[in-house]
Each structure stands twice: as C-alpha cells, then as structure tokens.
Amino acid sequence: MQKNSLEAGFTIGFLGAGQLARMSALQAFRFGMQVAVFSDRSEQEPVEFVTPHAYNGSFDDVESMIEFARACDVITLENEFIDSSILFELRERTGTPIYPSPESFEMIENKEIEKLTFSDAGIPVTPSRIVQAPEEIEAFADEFGWPVMLKSSKGGYDGYGNRTVKHPGETSAAFSELGGDDGRDILAESFVDFTHELAVQVARNGSETVVYPCVETVQQDHICVAVKSPADIDPVLAEEAQRLARKAAEAIDGRGIFAFEFFLTTDGQVLLNETAPRPHNSGHYTIEGCITSQFENHIRAVTGLPLGSSELTHDASVMINLLGTDKRTARVDFADDALNQANGHLHIYGKTGSKPGRKMAHYTLLGDSMEEIYDRAIKATLNIRI
Known part of the structure; x- marks a missing residue:
C-alpha cells in the first residue's frame, strides 16, 4: 500500500489500546491521520482518551471487530494477544490491510512457532521445546541442565506467564500455575549463561x-x-x-x-x-x-x-x-x-x-x-x- 499522499480522514487502526498504541497515535496525529482503536478491556485505556473512534469487543470474535476494521484504511497491532486466524478472517471480510500481515504474524504468533521460524532461517536461538507434563520438564533438564525457564507459549509479558524452575521438586507446581494442567501450551527453555x-x-x-x-x-x-x-x-x-x-x-x-x-x-x-x-x-x-x-x-x-x-x-x-x-x-x-x-x-x-x-x-x-x-x-x- 505504497502511498505518495495522505488524504484528509486517512485512519489508522490499532488492535490494542495501551500506552504503545497511545505513543504511536501521537505520531499519527503529526501526519494529520485519524486514529481508531479496538480494545478488549472493560476499563478505559490510554488511547481512548485521545480519539473519539474507540471500539470495544473481543480479540476472539471477528464479528465484534468488523465495524472497527471498516472504519480504518490500515490496521496495525499493539500486542500479540490475538490469533493469526482472526487476522486472516478480518482482512478477508473487510478488505482492510493489516500490518504486520497475517502471514508474517502467523510465523511468530507464539513462542514455539517463533523459535522454529528463526531457527529454520539460520538464526541462533535459545534451545526450547513444548512440554506436556512435569516429567517432560525433567527430561528437558536432563538434556540442557537446571534451571529451566518455563513460559506460556502465547500471551506472557512482564514476568506474567514465566516461571524459573530450579529443581525437580518445583516442576509440578510451576506447570500447573502456567495452565499446563488446563491444556495451555508450555515452552521449556534452556537457562542461558x-x-x-x-x-x-x-x-x-x-x-x-x-x-x-x-x-x-x-x-x-x-x-x-x-x-x-x-x-x-x-x-x-x-x-x-x-x-x-x-x-x-x-x-x-x-x-x-x-x-x-x-x-x-x-x-x-x-x-x-x-x-x-x-x-x-x-x-x-x-x-x-x-x-x-x-x-x-x-x-x-x-x-x-x-x-x-x-x-x-x-x-x-x-x-x-x-x-x-x-x-x-x-x-x-x-x-x-x-x-x-x-x-x-x-x-x-x-x-x-x-x-x-x-x-x-x-x-x-x-x-x-x-x-x-x-x-x-x-x-x-x-x-x-x-
């Protein structure tokens, strides 16, 4: 969507309404753009104070995003708490470009896929694998050593969704706390010196x-x-x-x-x-x-x-x-x-x-x-x- 001009009313939309979208929006305003925002939170978020074009719904529900997407000339992301399948469907149903594209996002949308994508590209990454039981954490540690860093494969940030496991006695509690017992994908990652x-x-x-x-x-x-x-x-x-x-x-x-x-x-x-x-x-x-x-x-x-x-x-x-x-x-x-x-x-x-x-x-x-x-x-x- 290479542009040589920006028309009045050109609108950039943000999926997510926190401080990252707010600081980005301030730059969009410098170029005369309008800003629309889609929030999945009940509380009023930082961007919603600086634009009248605010929409609310769920990142799991394309239907709740349609009106927002149709109001935008282009959409971008503030966070990763969405699935690529949602982005593909949203783009298909509205025709609004999304960047990073759903194709790009699909290659890094969770930590497991991300590691595989970059490893396949010849980029050195920290050793890791998905573990489905506490015993698999111990097997991973037998191969790579203690401690082991456990991470929610999707959705973790600022320490949320992370646990450092130092010995076998901590594996069951950490696995459970991160949602492993409830079917969430848990990534074991080698602790790097x-x-x-x-x-x-x-x-x-x-x-x-x-x-x-x-x-x-x-x-x-x-x-x-x-x-x-x-x-x-x-x-x-x-x-x-x-x-x-x-x-x-x-x-x-x-x-x-x-x-x-x-x-x-x-x-x-x-x-x-x-x-x-x-x-x-x-x-x-x-x-x-x-x-x-x-x-x-x-x-x-x-x-x-x-x-x-x-x-x-x-x-x-x-x-x-x-x-x-x-x-x-x-x-x-x-x-x-x-x-x-x-x-x-x-x-x-x-x-x-x-x-x-x-x-x-x-x-x-x-x-x-x-x-x-x-x-x-x-x-x-x-x-x-x-």
Whole structure:
C-alpha cells in the first residue's frame, strides 16, 4: 500500500489500546491521520482518551471487530494477544490491510512457532521445546541442565506467564500455575549463561529497512527496569545483533516495527530470545534518543511512507521504567527531581489505575556519558511513587 499522499480522514487502526498504541497515535496525529482503536478491556485505556473512534469487543470474535476494521484504511497491532486466524478472517471480510500481515504474524504468533521460524532461517536461538507434563520438564533438564525457564507459549509479558524452575521438586507446581494442567501450551527453555540482555528494533515499509542501535536492557524479576543505549559491548557483537535482527525481520517479511531481544552469552554468542511485532519497551528511548522514534517509524512503515533515520541524537541515552508502587487511582508523586534534569523527559501513560509492578510511565535522560546519566536517572526517579 505504497502511498505518495495522505488524504484528509486517512485512519489508522490499532488492535490494542495501551500506552504503545497511545505513543504511536501521537505520531499519527503529526501526519494529520485519524486514529481508531479496538480494545478488549472493560476499563478505559490510554488511547481512548485521545480519539473519539474507540471500539470495544473481543480479540476472539471477528464479528465484534468488523465495524472497527471498516472504519480504518490500515490496521496495525499493539500486542500479540490475538490469533493469526482472526487476522486472516478480518482482512478477508473487510478488505482492510493489516500490518504486520497475517502471514508474517502467523510465523511468530507464539513462542514455539517463533523459535522454529528463526531457527529454520539460520538464526541462533535459545534451545526450547513444548512440554506436556512435569516429567517432560525433567527430561528437558536432563538434556540442557537446571534451571529451566518455563513460559506460556502465547500471551506472557512482564514476568506474567514465566516461571524459573530450579529443581525437580518445583516442576509440578510451576506447570500447573502456567495452565499446563488446563491444556495451555508450555515452552521449556534452556537457562542461558549470559553477560548482557540486548535488544534491537527494525522498521520495514515494504521497500526500505531501518535498523536501530543495539541497546542493553536491565531486567529484574523478568521485567525490564531500564534501557541503556547504546549497549556497552564490543562493537562487533553489537553489529552482529543488528545483523541478526535485520535477518529475522526479513525472514518473516515483516512490515512495521519489530523488536528483537537477544542474550549475549558468556562465550560471546548472540542468541535470539524473543520477538515483538510492534513497538517495544526497549525502544522507548528512541522518542528523544534517535532522530526518528520507533513510534514514528512504525506509523511510516505501515502506511507506506518513507522511513526516517535511526541515528542517535546523543552519545548516551537511558530509559527508566516507572512501575506502579501502590494499588490506587493513578497519579505521579515526587517527580520534581526528574523534571528538573537537563535533557530529562517524563512520559506518563494515562492509565486510570495503578498497581505494584504495572508499567505506568517512563523517564529518559540524555547525555554524553552513560555512567554519569545512568546514575543521575536512577537518583532522579528513585522517590517517584505512582
């Protein structure tokens, strides 16, 4: 759907209505587009506050999406909590283009398929397999060692749907907690000895590809708490992560923005861990830290516009995730230190309710020295309560 012009009223639709769609929508508005959103939540979500074109239903029910799809010139994704069969049917019944395409999404729609797709493309991935009983977890551990990472094959995020199993005595409880006893597909994944967790964004519009810098993600309890850009690793290894990310995006003929997460192992190998066919938390720094943010390039990519530069604007960028600290109506307290920093940028997502661990906002600080701005960013956000 390559376009040389955008008519008034051109509407981009988002399946999902959280902060990723909201930050993408802000870029769509810059190009004069209208924004429509489809939510499967009962609560009002962040995008619904910035557009009148809001629809509600179920990601499992094509019928509830028809009116939304027909109101859009193009549709894109904010999350992966949908089946490719739904996307195929929605496109067939309405004729509205969807990017990433159902064909691309089908190749990565759950963690098992994703691993097979990229392994077949010659991209090194973490060893894994579907397990159907606690005994199969133990067999996997006999082959690859303890501990074993268990993941819901579809739908896990921010530590939800993940369990680390350290010995045979924990297998039954973890399998049951993840829904294995109820028929959910559970993926056993080898626990990798690594020095860094890395991420790379790739934007593709059908004729161009733009690769973002390799960044380091800092994780606690399976949740990304900070991002450092660029990653402080051997430039050769950073380039390898970028090469593999480009290769992975090409392997699925992806269109839009994609995030690829890697492990850098203790023996210097770059292993692809997970993929997101949408803007990603590891790319929030790009709003101020790159010439063209992941959100702007996402909009450009799915609407057929030329892609923008991914070049860094500063030598160092740090993004701090601000997680909910209290179960209450959302509000941000004690943000003065963060707001008073030169080249500091606070982004509040507009969620109505907070709870411990929920992603509520992020803070980006730019500068010349990674060590210096990381320390400043941590101190500036230390006392923020949400």
